[in-house]
Amino acid sequence: MARANLTSAAVIAAAADLADRDGFDTITLSALARGLGVQTASLYSHVRDRSALVEGVHRLALGELADRIALAIGGRAGHDALTALAGAHRDYAREFPGRWTALQRPATEATVRSEAAGRVAGLTLAVLRGYPLPESELVHAVRLLAATVNGFLALQANGSIAHREPDPDLSWRRALDALDVAFRSWPAPAAGSSPAERKS
Amino acid sequence: MARANLTSAAVIAAAADLADRDGFDTITLSALARGLGVQTASLYSHVRDRSALVEGVHRLALGELADRIALAIGGRAGHDALTALAGAHRDYAREFPGRWTALQRPATEATVRSEAAGRVAGLTLAVLRGYPLPESELVHAVRLLAATVNGFLALQANGSIAHREPDPDLSWRRALDALDVAFRSWPAPAAGSSPAERKS
DNA sequence: TGCCGTACCTAATAGCTTTAGGTTTTCGCC
DNA sequence: GGCGAAAACCTAAAGCTATTAGGTACGGCA
Numbered sequence: 018m019a020r021a022n023l024t025s026a027a028v029i030a031a032a033a034d035l036a037d038r039d040g041f042d043t044i045t046l047s048a049l050a051r052g053l054g055v056q057t058a059s060l061y062s063h064v065r066d067r068s069a070l071v072e073g074v075h076r077l078a079l080g081e082l083a084d085r086i087a088l089a090i091g092g093r094a095g096h097d098a099l100t101a102l103a104g105a106h107r108d109y110a111r112e113f114p115g116r117w118t119a120l121q122r123p124a125t126e127a128t129v130r131s132e133a134a135g136r137v138a139g140l141t142l143a144v145l146r147g148y149p150l151p152e153s154e155l156v157h158a159v160r161l162l163a164a165t166v167n168g169f170l171a172l173q174a175n176g177s178i179a180h181r182e183p184d185p186d187l188s189w190r191r192a193l194d195a196l197d198v199a200f201r202s203w204p205a206p207a208a209g210s211s212p213a214e215r216k217s
Numbered sequence: 218m219a220r221a222n223l224t225s226a227a228v229i230a231a232a233a234d235l236a237d238r239d240g241f242d243t244i245t246l247s248a249l250a251r252g253l254g255v256q257t258a259s260l261y262s263h264v265r266d267r268s269a270l271v272e273g274v275h276r277l278a279l280g281e282l283a284d285r286i287a288l289a290i291g292g293r294a295g296h297d298a299l300t301a302l303a304g305a306h307r308d309y310a311r312e313f314p315g316r317w318t319a320l321q322r323p324a325t326e327a328t329v330r331s332e333a334a335g336r337v338a339g340l341t342l343a344v345l346r347g348y349p350l351p352e353s354e355l356v357h358a359v360r361l362l363a364a365t366v367n368g369f370l371a372l373q374a375n376g377s378i379a380h381r382e383p384d385p386d387l388s389w390r391r392a393l394d395a396l397d398v399a400f401r402s403w404p405a406p407a408a409g410s411s412p413a414e415r416k417s
Numbered sequence: 418t419g420c421c422g423t424a425c426c427t428a429a430t431a432g433c434t435t436t437a438g439g440t441t442t443t444c445g446c447c
Numbered sequence: 448g449g450c451g452a453a454a455a456c457c458t459a460a461a462g463c464t465a466t467t468a469g470g471t472a473c474g475g476c477a
Contacts, residue, residue, distance in 0.1 A: 059425050124376045157391040168368020176324045191357040195399040204394040
């Protein structure tokens with residue numbers, strides 16, 4: 018039997034495919050080896066251990082997501098860009114549920130500081146530059162946007178929202194519209210005073 | 218040796234404690250049995266299998282969270298109530314990281330429809346009734362709020378935000394202020410027309 | 418053609434889950 | 448007080464997974 022001639026990347030890609038097909042926590046070195054026609058122990062030549070494998074999938078997904086976001090928001094601005102960015106996230110989560118789940122897992126320091134992670138952050142930042150936000154507030158807006166988009170998708174994946182009335186898609190659009198409003202009339206002080214004073 | 222006289226609830230509580238102490242995925246029937254001074258197989262009298270156990274922890278956490286939310290928002294309204302509700306979520310995630318992680322896992326249909334889940338949803342709804350939202354928009358607002366709060370906490374747990382400049386706490390306050398603004402000037406049509414028209 | 422790295426293998430240990438079936442404690446009841 | 452049954456606990460065993468150690472053979476390069 019010809020050898021499989023695996024590489025680290027190939028193994029990780031196979032793991033990602035497996036996760037998308039059968040669910041994230043079926044990522045197991047045994048199942049993977051079975052699918053690749055190789056003995057389990059052989060995978061250790063390409064991957065340090067299981068945790069390194071899922072980190073690899075995480076990193077892979079981050080890169081793919083960045084590509085899709087870049088493609089989606091190209092040439093758009095404002096509300097359009099916001100919708101496109103969010104849509105890229107959502108489409109990715111739909112198409113690649115396993116990979117997307119990997120993104121939700123705790124990331125190592127290396128992954129957080131990876132080029133792919135930086136690209137996602139940078140693209141999100143770019144979208145928000147289309148809104149009248151002071152430079153010092155941009156980071157907060159990025160975090161809010163990331164939190165809401167990921168949180169919504171997580172709620173769906175979780176089952177809290179899926180298949181319930183009213184249509185989640187409608188809620189999705191409303192959420193993006195609400196964020197759009199929020200970014201347009203950002204509540205923070207332009208100068209550095211405390212925002213605690215607010216008529217309830 | 219005296220018998221432990223376990224119950225289903227006691228086992229689940231022990232699992233929750235274990236998760237908080239050593240991390241969610243150290244929830245293992247073996248470790249649990251070890252801690253309870255009992256043979257692994259004995260746990261199967263109280264818990265159907267591992268998945269039922271984590272579902273139990275999920276359900277438990279949901280109930281505890283509901284209690285804390287109820288306590289926190291009592292007597293408050295508007296921005297105050299919003300902050301209190303979000304704060305209850307955050308404090309819970311901080312104090313009980315293992316239990317909180319359980320909340321992020323896919324829930325069974327039974328858990329989604331459980332009394333505890335309903336209570337959390339109901340309390341969130343109550344907070345949002347303090348805002349000038351049409352009845353038909355309340356659900357969307359609830360989902361947005363839930364998504365943002367959970368998403369933010371997930372980002373922190375994930376490492377994407379934690380220990381970075383600027384202070385995540387500041388972003389947290391900004392996010393809540395932004396939501397407050399969004400709920401105050403909700404962008405959806407009062408009547409049933411499409412919200413697609415929006416000057417970008 | 419021979420040699421070396423490395424891709425792959427076999428073998429073995431150890432931990433976790435789950436099922437089957439046996440023992441003992443506890444508790445209601447006469 | 449003792450009897451009987453339910454339930455709490457146990458031992459034993461099978462099957463899966465991760466991981467390490469050390470051996471074999473294939474491919475490219477001199």
